[in-house]
Amino acid sequence: MQQHILSPNFSVDCVVFGFDFENLKVLLVERTLDDKETGKALVKDHTLAGNHVFNDEDLDEAAARVLYDLTGLENIYLEQFHTFGNPDRLTKEKDIMWLESIGLNPENRVVTTAYYSLIRLNDVKIEEKGRRLVWHPVDKPIDLAFDHKIIISLALEALRTKIRTNPIGFELLPTKFTLSQLQKLYEEIFGVTYDKRNFRKKISRMDYLVPLNEKQKGVAHKPAQLFMFSKDVYEKTKKDFFDFTV
Amino acid sequence: MQQHILSPNFSVDCVVFGFDFENLKVLLVERTLDDKETGKALVKDHTLAGNHVFNDEDLDEAAARVLYDLTGLENIYLEQFHTFGNPDRLTKEKDIMWLESIGLNPENRVVTTAYYSLIRLNDVKIEEKGRRLVWHPVDKPIDLAFDHKIIISLALEALRTKIRTNPIGFELLPTKFTLSQLQKLYEEIFGVTYDKRNFRKKISRMDYLVPLNEKQKGVAHKPAQLFMFSKDVYEKTKKDFFDFTV
DNA sequence: ATTTTAAGTGTACAGAATACACTTAATTCT
DNA sequence: AGAATTAAGTGTATTCTGTACACTTAAAAT
Structure with a gap:
């Protein structure tokens, strides 16, 4: 097997939760695509932290790497909760434009394994590494890419289920x-x-x-x-x- | 996208639970591979119900199809619980032999999304369609293919978690x-x-x-x-x- | 010195968890 | 026909947990 090639078919997405003593928040990555001629924004919304998986990499490793690449954080609580494989999940028009603009083939089926992640917002300093990041209140609507809206809502459900019987809330404090x-x-x-x-x-x-x-x-x-x-x-x-x- | 091609990279596996009023059981598929010359069994163990996913098929559909193809059963309770993507999950020697014998490339990475499924053993007649099936007590050790042992143990854990707060036990009665x-x-x-x-x-x-x-x-x-x-x-x-x- | 703000504290009642043993109704055996 | 076997069905006392509810305290700000 060839090493360190990003697999075109597998990705991971992380729903990163943070708590600022006021609201439960999700980490989002800004996504913009401007028309080359008019300069007008063709796409302007947000995505989850996510990326493709390396050929020789486990899914859990990929999720940790994606988080590290985006925020510089390591040893973060990560929990896999669902895999999204609907063949139509990347077929909204703006998503097709976006994929083409970054050199990916929108025809290519991508199955994504989703994780949620818990971060001590108050202990921790995030260094933006390239992409613009925002902390957004979970329960406030916002325009999201791909199927990321449903991914966040399942993540919250999974978090609720898990935290009922496990002392993981402390990861957020x-x-x-x-x-x-x-x-x-x-x-x-x-x-x-x-x-x-x-x-x-x-x-x-x-x-x-x-x-x-x-x-x-x-x-x-x-x-x-x-x-x-x-x-x-x-x-x-x-x-x-x-x-x-x- | 080409239609109805089995994707080489994605599979689903179903941990099918049944209850006979005595034990909780799992449905297993017999796997045998005999040496062509000596006739001696090179591989003789069991696998979960599983198969690759069609290119144009959602994961949930694939799981239902796999179950139908194996047992003839439809409208079965199915719940996705984890995706297994360790790059080494198919690299035990007997698994390599087996994959080669059925014409698959063992070098090919397969990520499998696992479901558990609940069946009314006493209401229902299973028709074997080709493969030999056995109902095996969950807690009794048995020789299993690939990473299917760990898949079953996570399935049981997921079932326990789910049944604490949801009335799904009736699917087994x-x-x-x-x-x-x-x-x-x-x-x-x-x-x-x-x-x-x-x-x-x-x-x-x-x-x-x-x-x-x-x-x-x-x-x-x-x-x-x-x-x-x-x-x-x-x-x-x-x-x-x-x-x-x- | 007064105001503002959130921290900290107790009690009474209702509902749920737990420990525990005998009677009943069907079939089977002799 | 009577006796034995088997699992079904039932109540009470005690402890523990959930819930409803209002005032005092300690710091900073004015």
Whole structure:
């Protein structure tokens, strides 16, 4: 097998979620194509972070590479959730124009395996490497390329399912966070609100949420206690996280 | 795009689950390759139900087609759960021999999208169409082709996750079933046992499990009440199925 | 010193999970 | 015909979890 050739048929797309304590956001890449003569924008919208897969590369590696190439970030939480292979998924007119403009054959069938990814927006600095990036609120409509709208909505569904039974929300928070931040995160993901006392009563059962000897600073109100998530404690007391029984 | 050509790069595999009131089983296809000279078996094991995808075919369609071609069954519950794209997934020696014997190039990278599928073993008659099929208990080891062992174990995990919050277990039971059969099904899927009274107390809250005016017949003990699952009732009372709250 | 802001805290009630053992109704056996 | 076998069917007490609900506190800003 020839090495390091981008396979024309396989791609990966990453739905990168971030949380800024206000909204759950998705990382989008700006896509523009201007008419060579008039200079008018023929295509102006957004795509997910995505690219083709190398011939000798696993899908998980490809997803991590795509993220690295776009943002410079490594060791990011990545979870495969669905593969989109509708033969018509690249046949909207503006997508055909776009593919031709970057030298790809729009006739060529591309099956894409989609991942979602969780990023600590507040701990982390993203370096734009070429493409213009925007963080966009998940629930706000925006014009998207290809079938990326449906990909995002399935990603959110997959995230909701996963986070019910796995402590992955902490991937979206700084390593030290307050309980109100944690609550707000869950509220944003599920699109609901919770009662503060009841929320705290519930999570106070979780030993792996450890209170630190440290408070919030510089806020114009009573400073909150800081917490961190202990993976160690979690691994040793796994049953406690939303355990299932029929 | 040329029509009805099997794409060399894409395949689908189906992990078909069935339940015989005793064990959760998987449908496997026998695979044998005999040495032309000695007649000795070079390869003798099992594969999942799978095949390549047509050029103009969606992945979901391909999975349904593969199932139909193998068993004659239609309108079967199918759920995509993972895509396997490790470049080395077809490089075990016996798999190379096998691929060559059926005229495929083992150098060719194949990414497979895996589905699991639920079948009412007791309502349904499978017609073998060519290939020899066996129903094998999920938890019993057996020699499997390619990466099909790991595919089955991820399928089971995906089924467990899905069935926690969705009433899909009924796809594995005949349309009329007893509560003991339902309990046994959950016990097999999760590899645990439940207390009979507590199990019944829990499911008695589910309005969509409707008791029929009919009893089991021909059993050498007190005959059980028969039940069915009402999709109608379920749709109208959805919240009741294992609802989540943080 | 006062205002503003979000943090932090307790109780009563209802519903769900869990532990646990005997009676009943059909077939089969003698 | 009677006895044995088999799985179905049923209730209660206790603990745990979910839910509804309002005031006090500590910091910064005015």
